[in-house]
Amino acid sequence: MPDPVGAVARLQQELTRLPGVGPKSAERIAHFLLSGDRKTAVALADALRDVVARVRPCRECFNLTEGELCPICSDSRRDxxxxxxxxxxxxxxxxxxxxxxxxxxxxxxxxxxxxxxxxxxxxxxxxxxxxxxxxxxxxxxxxxxxxxxxxxxxxxxxxxxxxxxxxxxxLARGLPSGSSLELANPQMLVDAMDGRRTL
Amino acid sequence: MPDPVGAVARLQQELTRLPGVGPKSAERIAHFLLSGDRKTAVALADALRDVVARVRPCRECFNLTEGELCPICSDSRRDxxxxxxxxxxxxxxxxxxxxxxxxxxxxxxxxxxxxxxxxxxxxxxxxxxxxxxxxxxxxxxxxxxxxxxxxxxxxxxxxxxxxxxxxxxxLARGLPSGSSLELANPQMLVDAMDGRRTL
Missing domain, CATH: 3.40.1360.10 (Dna Topoisomerase Vi A Subunit; Chain: A, domain 2)
Structure with a gap:
């Protein structure tokens, strides 16, 4: 529509701020959210508010957590x-x-x-x-x-x-596993050569 | 994380319901929304709630609108x-x-x-x-x-x-403008042939 209605236009605009979401995807997502019973839109809004309200940085490592310490820092089996x-x-x-x-x-x-x-x-x-x-x-x-x-x-x-x-x-630098030499850029090859190991 | 914290996991799950958003994009979007000042997450949640609350079908044509009639049905210049x-x-x-x-x-x-x-x-x-x-x-x-x-x-x-x-x-069927014959599937070619016009 040349003049999309205000609330829909605003939703599309907010959606395009997300990584990987362009104007076309934003339009598709907005119309998807507006079709049917709209439960998905409400659930997504709730999930967003929840995350903003409850998730914070771990006191120790700054990972995301809902407690004081993240699950990894609280795990005594970790080294x-x-x-x-x-x-x-x-x-x-x-x-x-x-x-x-x-x-x-x-x-x-x-x-x-x-x-x-x-x-x-x-x-x-x-x-x-x-x-x-x-x-x-x-x-x-x-x-x-x-x-x-x-x-x-x-x-x-x-x-x-x-x-x-x-x-x-x-971390080690070198060739990405599962890739092929053809796809390696010059820096990857330099890294791979510099870091070579004896077999 | 093997056990992502509840609220983040739920947000990622809700995001994967969106068209074109797989688990990897959902993760990227969730972490994007959690970084920085989180204004985007709040704005998106607001936009979603707004749309659910305010947008409804046009009384006449069932287009999306915030009023009784959509902007197109209310436009007297339309035929x-x-x-x-x-x-x-x-x-x-x-x-x-x-x-x-x-x-x-x-x-x-x-x-x-x-x-x-x-x-x-x-x-x-x-x-x-x-x-x-x-x-x-x-x-x-x-x-x-x-x-x-x-x-x-x-x-x-x-x-x-x-x-x-x-x-x-x-609507007419035929070759998609701007495309090439090589990319046409057999049905497009049949449609294009059936619908051919004299010049």
């Missing part, structure tokens, strides 16, 4: 000596799904990006340093994203933890 | 003698964007699908017949989708309007 430092709570979900890591996490809340106004104070770097200095930590794995900003953030964190005596590691 | 029958309010948006049709619409609310329990009573077919019998209508354009069910619905509507004296037309 508290190993902390994997990630940028966002979503990264934790990815590692947990992969299932190999049994330690704890620390969510930075982003990566250093001075040009966008993200400095060390905008991240939970001070809390990480405090957590490590409290003791009991053997290793800190810096699992920031494999980008310039991610690497810069890892470097900053590594300097910050200098002198604490803990081992500081970074 | 009330021509009614384009569509399946959903979204189809109206598509025609309006194309911009060539200046008549009014009638939203059926779907198409006949006996196997899915959608019979004539689930659609606004009776209201359409009533509207046409009230008079002032010259032409009814059946713009249902170009599928078996859409064609069946058009046939049913056409029989229903039999004897009212109005001209009943269907």
């Amino acid at each position: 508290a000596g190993s902390i994997c430092v990630v940028e966002t709570p979503r990264d934790i979900a990815l590692f947990e799904r992969a299932g190999s890591f049994r330690g704890l996490y620390h969510v930075l809340g982003g990566r250093l990006a001075p040009l966008d106004g993200v400095g060390p104070d905008q991240l939970t770097l001070a809390a990480l340093a405090q957590r490590v200095r409290r003791g009991g930590v053997r290793e800190v794995i810096l699992a920031t994203s494999p980008t310039l900003e991610g690497d810069g953030t890892a470097l900053y964190a590594s300097n910050l933890l200098d002198g604490t005596g803990v081992t500081i590691t970074k | 009330a003698g021509s009614i384009c029958v569509v399946e959903t309010p979204r189809d109206i948006a598509l025609f309006e964007r194309a911009g060539s049709f200046r008549g009014l619409y009638h939203v059926l609310g779907g198409r006949l699908a006996p196997l899915d329990g959608v019979g004539p009573d689930q659609l606004t077919l009776a209201a359409l017949a009533q509207r046409v019998r009230r008079g002032g209508v010259r032409e009814v354009i059946l713009a249902t989708s170009p599928t078996l069910e859409g064609d069946g619905t058009a046939l049913y509507a056409s029989n229903l309007l039999d004897g009212t004296g109005v001209t009943i037309t269907k």
